[in-house]
Amino acid sequence: MTTPTSPACASTPRSAPAQTMPARPPQPTAGLLRGLRGLMSTPVNALLTVLALAIAWFLLRPAIEFLFINAVWSGHDRAACLAGEASGETGACWPFITRRIGYFVYGQYPEAQRWRPNLAMALCALNIAAALWPRAPYRGAALFAFVVPFPIISWILLYGPGFSGLVTVPTNLWGGVLVTLVISIVGIVASLPLGVLLALGRRSRMPFVRAASIVFIEVMRGVPLLAVLFMANRMLPLFLPPGVLPDPLVRVMVGVSLFAAAGMAEVIRGGLQALPKGQYEAAAALGLGYWQMMFTVILPQALTLVIPGIVNTFISLFKDTTLVTIVGIFDLLTTIDVSSRDPAWATPVTVSTGYAFAAMFYFICCYAMSRYSAAMERRLAAAGSRS
Amino acid sequence: MRAGQTVTTSGRAPRAAWWGNPAVRAFIWQALLVIAVISLFVWAGRNVAANLRASNITWGFGFLTEAANFDITGSLIPFRAGDTYARALLAGFGNTLAAALVAILIATALGFVVGVARLSRNVLVARFAAAYVEALRNTPLLLQLLVWYNVVLKSLPGPRQSIALPGGLLLNNRGLYGPWPVAAPGWSALGLGLLAALAVSIGLAIWSARRRRAGRAPLALWLLTPLVFIGLPLAAVWLMAGSVAGALPVTWPELRGFNVGGGVTLLPEFVALVLGLSLYTSAFIAEIVRSGVQAVPKGQREAGRALGLREGQILRLIVIPQALRLIIPPLAGQYLNLTKNSSLAVAIGYPDLVSIGAGPVLQNTGQALEVISLIMLIYLALSLLTALLMNWWNARMALAER
Numbered sequence: 001m002t003t004p005t006s007p008a009c010a011s012t013p014r015s016a017p018a019q020t021m022p023a024r025p026p027q028p029t030a031g032l033l034r035g036l037r038g039l040m041s042t043p044v045n046a047l048l049t050v051l052a053l054a055i056a057w058f059l060l061r062p063a064i065e066f067l068f069i070n071a072v073w074s075g076h077d078r079a080a081c082l083a084g085e086a087s088g089e090t091g092a093c094w095p096f097i098t099r100r101i102g103y104f105v106y107g108q109y110p111e112a113q114r115w116r117p118n119l120a121m122a123l124c125a126l127n128i129a130a131a132l133w134p135r136a137p138y139r140g141a142a143l144f145a146f147v148v149p150f151p152i153i154s155w156i157l158l159y160g161p162g163f164s165g166l167v168t169v170p171t172n173l174w175g176g177v178l179v180t181l182v183i184s185i186v187g188i189v190a191s192l193p194l195g196v197l198l199a200l201g202r203r204s205r206m207p208f209v210r211a212a213s214i215v216f217i218e219v220m221r222g223v224p225l226l227a228v229l230f231m232a233n234r235m236l237p238l239f240l241p242p243g244v245l246p247d248p249l250v251r252v253m254v255g256v257s258l259f260a261a262a263g264m265a266e267v268i269r270g271g272l273q274a275l276p277k278g279q280y281e282a283a284a285a286l287g288l289g290y291w292q293m294m295f296t297v298i299l300p301q302a303l304t305l306v307i308p309g310i311v312n313t314f315i316s317l318f319k320d321t322t323l324v325t326i327v328g329i330f331d332l333l334t335t336i337d338v339s340s341r342d343p344a345w346a347t348p349v350t351v352s353t354g355y356a357f358a359a360m361f362y363f364i365c366c367y368a369m370s371r372y373s374a375a376m377e378r379r380l381a382a383a384g385s386r387s
Numbered sequence: 388m389r390a391g392q393t394v395t396t397s398g399r400a401p402r403a404a405w406w407g408n409p410a411v412r413a414f415i416w417q418a419l420l421v422i423a424v425i426s427l428f429v430w431a432g433r434n435v436a437a438n439l440r441a442s443n444i445t446w447g448f449g450f451l452t453e454a455a456n457f458d459i460t461g462s463l464i465p466f467r468a469g470d471t472y473a474r475a476l477l478a479g480f481g482n483t484l485a486a487a488l489v490a491i492l493i494a495t496a497l498g499f500v501v502g503v504a505r506l507s508r509n510v511l512v513a514r515f516a517a518a519y520v521e522a523l524r525n526t527p528l529l530l531q532l533l534v535w536y537n538v539v540l541k542s543l544p545g546p547r548q549s550i551a552l553p554g555g556l557l558l559n560n561r562g563l564y565g566p567w568p569v570a571a572p573g574w575s576a577l578g579l580g581l582l583a584a585l586a587v588s589i590g591l592a593i594w595s596a597r598r599r600r601a602g603r604a605p606l607a608l609w610l611l612t613p614l615v616f617i618g619l620p621l622a623a624v625w626l627m628a629g630s631v632a633g634a635l636p637v638t639w640p641e642l643r644g645f646n647v648g649g650g651v652t653l654l655p656e657f658v659a660l661v662l663g664l665s666l667y668t669s670a671f672i673a674e675i676v677r678s679g680v681q682a683v684p685k686g687q688r689e690a691g692r693a694l695g696l697r698e699g700q701i702l703r704l705i706v707i708p709q710a711l712r713l714i715i716p717p718l719a720g721q722y723l724n725l726t727k728n729s730s731l732a733v734a735i736g737y738p739d740l741v742s743i744g745a746g747p748v749l750q751n752t753g754q755a756l757e758v759i760s761l762i763m764l765i766y767l768a769l770s771l772l773t774a775l776l777m778n779w780w781n782a783r784m785a786l787a788e789r
Contacts (some may be wrong), residue, residue, distance in 0.1 A: 039509055039510060039511055041508075045508075045509050048507065048509050048511075048512050049509060049511050049512070052509075052511045052512050052515045053511070055515070056515065205413070206413050206416060206417050207417070208417040208420055208421055209416065209417060209420055212420060212424060218767075218770075218771075219763070219767060221770070222766055222767040222769075222770035222771065223727070223762075223763045223766045223767055223770075224727035224728065224730040224741065224766060225727075226730040226731065226733065226741055227730065227741060227759065227762050227763050227766060230741070230745045230759050230762075231759050231763070234745075234749070234755040234759060235755055235756055235759055237438070238434070238435050238438045238439070238755065238756060239431040239434055239435060240434055241434050241437070242434070242437050242438050242441050315525075319526070319527040319528070320527070322527040322529040322530060323529060323731070325529070325734075326529075326731075326733055326734055333527075333529065333530065333533075351537055351538060352534075352538045355530060355533060355534050355537075355538060358530055359526050359530055359534075362525065362526045362527055362530065363522065363525045363526050366524075366525035366526070367521060367525045370521075370525065
């Protein structure tokens with residue numbers, strides 16, 4: 001730490017003169033000016049600039065016109081939106097969304113009971129924040145809460161089984177964003193422990209354990225999710241004793257979870273491989289057994305390393321839940337599809353308005369998550385370069 | 388287990404109880420796993436047998452050779468009612484491959500352009516490329532496909548108001564129409580000529596590399612390769628047909644009555660699927676290209692400049708070869724993802740493997756177990772093949788690394 005290049009020596013007399021130098025005044029326009037000069041610096045650059053502007057004009061202008069300028073913002077039924085249609089300016093029919101937002105968020109979940117999904121979503125948000133916010137205390141406990149008590153509490157809240165004293169709401173009434181969230185969160189919660197086991201199994205020295213893990217992971221990663229969903233929907237009932245037919249939502253959840261577990265296993269394996277061998281050796285030298293070594297030394301470090309990968313897995317899982325619409329589950333996309341066929345809202349722009357709403361919903365969620373993942377990656381890289 | 392092994396080698400091993408022996412414990416764990424897996428399979432198998440008995444379905448792949456009673460329109464491999472179920476699945480697989488191959492070509496081209504654009508010093512271009520990537524990869528592919536199919540293609544004008552695109556293409560709400568060759572000797576000559584050109588250009592590239600390694604000036608491949616690719620096919624056509632002008636007959640799409648006739652028709656389902664898949668995947672490829680180029684150390688460019696290479700040479704001889712080594716493995720993964728994602732064709736009614744298999748074939752035969760296992764096996768074979776190719780490629784690259 002005494003070498004002059006170390007950052008710890010920044011306050012040594014050698015660097016003092018630099019600190020007394022008058023700081024350059026802030027130049028807020030410097031970046032902008034440099035950027036503008038960069039836009040026209042050479043003929044090729046100028047051509048690229050013009051090209052980009054032209055594409056933006058042809059793509060963004062119609063989009064902005066559709067979404068905002070020509071859009072209809074209030075009304076009770078299709079009449080309001082058809083009025084705008086007559087003038088030749090096609091714009092989004094937002095009343096279609098605002099009037100049906102309850103259906104898009106909860107499906108046919110009884111209105112009097114909607115405080116239950118609200119409470120579950122709030123709990124979920126709190127729990128995820130506690131587990132992912134880097135400076136929160138007890139993050140491990142929050143992660144455990146997310147994997148074990150939270151799913152049980154949410155299930156009791158949402159379904160309301162007999163003993164809970166709540167009105168039972170069968171899953172065929174669930175729909176919209178609620179189902180999208182339930183499937184993706186069940187997928188992530190189930191795939192974390194399964195993925196850890198599979199990743200450890202794949203790196204095990206026991207040939208049968210390793211072979212079983214590799215076969216499971218490679219089969220699940222080699223086939224499309226849609227095939228797994230068809231399998232869960234059509235084949236799973238065949239594998240169970242005659243007369244046992246699980247709920248359709250449960251079948252889809254099984255398929256999504258198994259599929260996500262294989263992806264998660266590969267992400268976690270990356271973390272296990274990235275840990276220096278010395279960590280394993282040090283744990284072994286302390287006399288720790290296999291599970292002690294994994295749970296107290298290896299996994300805490302490996303899982304922290306792959307938080308960005310886990311979030312990315314969740315992003316693709318979240319997008320992939322739209323596929324359940326193909327096997328007849330009422331997720332957000334299905335509720336939009338069903339609503340757009342309602343004659344009360346039959347206009348030429350109903351479908352596109354619905355898709356625009358869904359696109360914005362998915363974009364906001366996924367973009368926010370990918371920002372978090374990127375920030376976490378930078379943080380981990382910085383931590384890695386310090387040590 | 389691993390920890391136990393290191394500890395017990397320290398001399399305590401002889402006195403340790405038998406359950407402390409790592410080999411014994413490993414054996415017990417594995418035996419338990421094997422017993423669990425086998426009993427799970429036996430249990431599931433007995434359930435399957437009971438369920439099939441209850442629904443009067445006999446297990447087996449005999450149905451594949453039976454005649455199907457449905458048609459498939461717009462299939463690459465023609466299929467009509469009366470053909471076998473096996474041929475229906477084959478037709479579906481052909482359609483999957485056709486859509487995936489076209490989409491892979493478009494996605495790669497777009498992805499490289501956008502990826503390089505993201506690194507542009509032109510702020511506007513870089514931002515624009517970033518917005519493209521973020522918008523496409525943060526929305527579900529299924530939603531994008533539905534938008535292309537239900538919004539963009541459905542809102543196109545009818546056949547009588549077809550939009551004429553450059554190259555003789557016609558676009559309307561019934562599909563994309565393009566010119567198509569009419570069978571003639573000239574075309575076979577052209578095909579042979581192209582094959583010959585490919586062989587000759589590969590030979591030239593090898594020769595040039597050998598010359599460079601021997602210290603002599605490499606061949607001017609940038610000039611020779613296009614010459615070979617233009618010259619050889621033209622010469623072949625001229626030799627076979629006597630002239631070039633009339634030897635390559637083509638039918639052009641044109642409006643006939645209320646519909647477009649002539650040429651080749653790409654159904655809107657195919658167009659929507661290829662557009663959706665290629666745009667979605669191009670966003671991921673762009674990110675791969677960007678990170679691959681960025682991963683080439685700055686010192687490499689500076690060293691190139693110090694050697695007196697021009698910017699184009701630096702890019703071609705130093706940056707791209709090193710970036711490609713990082714780009715190609717994840718690129719193969721994206722190609723595989725695209726092929727698997729083509730199963731979303733079900734949602735827009737394009738007859739791919741999954742929509743034919745899980746659709747009419749399964750509905751008509753009821754053989755859920757066999758059909759879905761077959762579909763999964765085919766995709767699995769594709770992905771294992773890709774994995775083998777990539778392992779071979781990686782091994783080759785590792786050797787080239789000194």
